[in-house]
Amino acid sequence: MSALLDIESSAVVPAVLPHIARVTLPEYAPKVLSGLMCFPAVRLESASVRVLIPDFNFGIEGTVVQFRQDTDAGQIFIRVAIDANVEANIEFAGRLTEHESSFEIAQVSFRLAPTKDCARDDFVASTLNAALALSQRVHFQMPEGGLDLALGFDLPLIEISRLLQSRQTSHRLMTIERATGIRFDLPQGGFSGTDIAAIIFVYRAIVDRAFTYHLINGLPIVIEADEEGAKRLRSLQESRVIGFGPEEMSRQLLGVEIPLGRMTVKILDPYIVEIDRVREEVAQGDGHPVTLLFRSATNQALFELPEAPRLPPNSWDARIQALIDLERELDSRLIERYHALAAGSLAGLTDEERKRVTTRPQLNKPSLMAILKGKVGL
Amino acid sequence: MTEPPPPGTSLVLDTDVLTHWRTGRPNVLRAINDYQLEFKGSPALTSFTVFEVLCGFEKEAARSRVLLDSNRRAREDFERLVDGCEVLHFDRGAARIAAYVFERIGKSKSNEKWADVLIASTAIAHGYGLVSQNKKDFELIANHLPAGQTLYLTNWQP
Numbered sequence: 001m002s003a004l005l006d007i008e009s010s011a012v013v014p015a016v017l018p019h020i021a022r023v024t025l026p027e028y029a030p031k032v033l034s035g036l037m038c039f040p041a042v043r044l045e046s047a048s049v050r051v052l053i054p055d056f057n058f059g060i061e062g063t064v065v066q067f068r069q070d071t072d073a074g075q076i077f078i079r080v081a082i083d084a085n086v087e088a089n090i091e092f093a094g095r096l097t098e099h100e101s102s103f104e105i106a107q108v109s110f111r112l113a114p115t116k117d118c119a120r121d122d123f124v125a126s127t128l129n130a131a132l133a134l135s136q137r138v139h140f141q142m143p144e145g146g147l148d149l150a151l152g153f154d155l156p157l158i159e160i161s162r163l164l165q166s167r168q169t170s171h172r173l174m175t176i177e178r179a180t181g182i183r184f185d186l187p188q189g190g191f192s193g194t195d196i197a198a199i200i201f202v203y204r205a206i207v208d209r210a211f212t213y214h215l216i217n218g219l220p221i222v223i224e225a226d227e228e229g230a231k232r233l234r235s236l237q238e239s240r241v242i243g244f245g246p247e248e249m250s251r252q253l254l255g256v257e258i259p260l261g262r263m264t265v266k267i268l269d270p271y272i273v274e275i276d277r278v279r280e281e282v283a284q285g286d287g288h289p290v291t292l293l294f295r296s297a298t299n300q301a302l303f304e305l306p307e308a309p310r311l312p313p314n315s316w317d318a319r320i321q322a323l324i325d326l327e328r329e330l331d332s333r334l335i336e337r338y339h340a341l342a343a344g345s346l347a348g349l350t351d352e353e354r355k356r357v358t359t360r361p362q363l364n365k366p367s368l369m370a371i372l373k374g375k376v377g378l
Numbered sequence: 379m380t381e382p383p384p385p386g387t388s389l390v391l392d393t394d395v396l397t398h399w400r401t402g403r404p405n406v407l408r409a410i411n412d413y414q415l416e417f418k419g420s421p422a423l424t425s426f427t428v429f430e431v432l433c434g435f436e437k438e439a440a441r442s443r444v445l446l447d448s449n450r451r452a453r454e455d456f457e458r459l460v461d462g463c464e465v466l467h468f469d470r471g472a473a474r475i476a477a478y479v480f481e482r483i484g485k486s487k488s489n490e491k492w493a494d495v496l497i498a499s500t501a502i503a504h505g506y507g508l509v510s511q512n513k514k515d516f517e518l519i520a521n522h523l524p525a526g527q528t529l530y531l532t533n534w535q536p
Contacts, residue, residue: 156462162419334419335420
């Protein structure tokens, strides 16, 4: 077995990464907060639409590509091209005013989704959906229609979190595509732990070039059971870092082989598995090969891939760059909501009450058995 | 055996760390911020931890006979927090691990540490690392795991 195979099979086992399902983009029913609620009953194909998200100091403009009006049913539908392959479908429910010159909006439904299944479009759609959900107020304007609505979007935190995970994966894939010139088809059913591990690994090789990553199974070195082998074993035991390579490296990513150039792996906090057995074997002195398995006590190694593909300068157009730049704000707004709920779960309680509600229940073994038998649902 | 979670490992909170989050302990808030940057969400909870916290609220409700507004609002926020987290269930895989440990850890320990056994088993069965400040007890549990199973444990100490 070549050293390359050793490194590849051992170093990148994604044993700890869970499957990530493709996110279902939300269908919002935003609250109409304020603003002009009259919608002129004129045809608005090709009209421009602005979506302004003041909390993020961000706005995006699109064009109406379809306008449909059903006066009897009190519905207006517009489809807006937000990006090359991302559209917003918006339905207004309400009624025409007495003079039939405008439409009084009572309810809105809103869905923003890609029309193609590729990383860039998924990135745009998941970023915008997350930004809408994390904003207090979003303005939806159609200057030609005299429309300026303030809408309040709402989404459970877990769904916002999944949008941000989807955004992160798409951003990484988009980066890999840009650096390698390869286009990936996104898997319909979601990303396996192996997919996610490969995406992270290749992305970091491109962006960081030297990075710490998990190393679970360890890497082998073969020495001989003789005096020279014993000397080498002592020297290896004293090493703080054990290096492997350089070897040519490539990773299989969504069915495509990505060449990454030569790779060096340095095991951090190394130790030799079953060192006593190894010592005994080497002490036999008969020259037979002895395999040492190096693992990391902290399950990590430094991976260096200086020849990995590079992201060209100015890789992104202004719109994508602006969406990339929203990351910090998106993260910070989401986590603040989590912290607020965590703090709220003890808010308003006296110190005594807090102490009581946070004391873990004292149960004995029979109580546990009752729980496990389903008397208490878990 | 316990090992530090490899980089990139999803984490689940033990009940004690969840309590520190709720009381706003700075090191836990910082660690959760860092976790969010990497994983784009909150650490997970086990269904057993949810049970333990709900017991706290139920204890108050039973004690005061009527549910006080403050208690009700606090509980609602907790329920919404749980809605926002992945909740790892005590499933068949976890049951196998827990049963194995339970019958090997010793009678007094199994009486005393059963909650921790269920939480550790759930974390392992789902491939998550566990954040707990109760290192000693979880190391004891980890010493009685079935062959080939590892508990990835970290404590987020300040």
